[in-house]
Amino acid sequence: MRFLLTALLFLPLLLADQNPGWKKPFPAHRIAGNIYYVGTEDLACFLITNPEGHILINTGLADSTPLLRQSIEKLGFQLKDVKILLNMQAHFDHVAAMEEVRKLTGAKVYATEADAPIMEDGGHSDPAFGPEAYFTPIHVDRRIKDGEVIKLGATALTVITTPGHSRGSVTYTMTVDDNGRKRAVAFANMGTVVMPLLGNPKYPNIAADLEQSFAKQQRMKPEIWVAAHASQYDMEKKVKAGSFVDPQGYKAAIDQYEKSFHQQLAQAKAKAGSSH
Numbered sequence: 001m002r003f004l005l006t007a008l009l010f011l012p013l014l015l016a017d018q019n020p021g022w023k024k025p026f027p028a029h030r031i032a033g034n035i036y037y038v039g040t041e042d043l044a045c046f047l048i049t050n051p052e053g054h055i056l057i058n059t060g061l062a063d064s065t066p067l068l069r070q071s072i073e074k075l076g077f078q079l080k081d082v083k084i085l086l087n088m089q090a091h092f093d094h095v096a097a098m099e100e101v102r103k104l105t106g107a108k109v110y111a112t113e114a115d116a117p118i119m120e121d122g123g124h125s126d127p128a129f130g131p132e133a134y135f136t137p138i139h140v141d142r143r144i145k146d147g148e149v150i151k152l153g154a155t156a157l158t159v160i161t162t163p164g165h166s167r168g169s170v171t172y173t174m175t176v177d178d179n180g181r182k183r184a185v186a187f188a189n190m191g192t193v194v195m196p197l198l199g200n201p202k203y204p205n206i207a208a209d210l211e212q213s214f215a216k217q218q219r220m221k222p223e224i225w226v227a228a229h230a231s232q233y234d235m236e237k238k239v240k241a242g243s244f245v246d247p248q249g250y251k252a253a254i255d256q257y258e259k260s261f262h263q264q265l266a267q268a269k270a271k272a273g274s275s276h
């Protein structure tokens, strides 16, 4: 979920039916080399293909399995060849279909140590949301750590934990062969704020986590970047332009989300100060 803290009051109104782009089909397409887009108009799902099997990052809403399958088959691949399932944040709009996909494919689910418990209890321990955001609990096979490299065939995906949006939200990086040219790619989870930054008993370290996550993302220099929501990286514009190479856009996006976080933190501090 990408909306800001103030929108939390209206959360039930903001779920899937109020976000038509979450459900609307979008043509599957190649991002670069062996990286493809298989999500909807706004909920990004990424397929990284190899002869040895595929990695699928994010699965979308609970009813998205048929669309995912169609998108993967249109590209000439098979859902059953997905061997590893990953997510970028353990929120229902990205993982609600994951248990179904796991059962259909027999793929192994990897999740960060901080998001794994939330995946396994279907969102019940999520510090930000309640029953409106529960999903089918997901069996997690492996807990992944910051700096770990996930390998499948020729693909090596580095785990960079970027907590704050969710307790275990995560960014992945890899190098892609883009028509003979090696390019750095980031699947960057954007640090949007969906819970209180100060005095948050369910997530006391949230502000410090976001600070560190933005610092990590500022050090990264991807030539190609994507995010969990297609709108966050101007997906449609890039599809039309026929290129996802956008190093300046990455820097601008991280700057923008970091600035927004700092503004919200300043507001929270001002409010906390005035209430004493």
Ligand SMILES: [Zn+2]
Residues within 6 Å of the ligand: 001, 002, 089, 091, 165
């Ligand atoms: Zn989210």
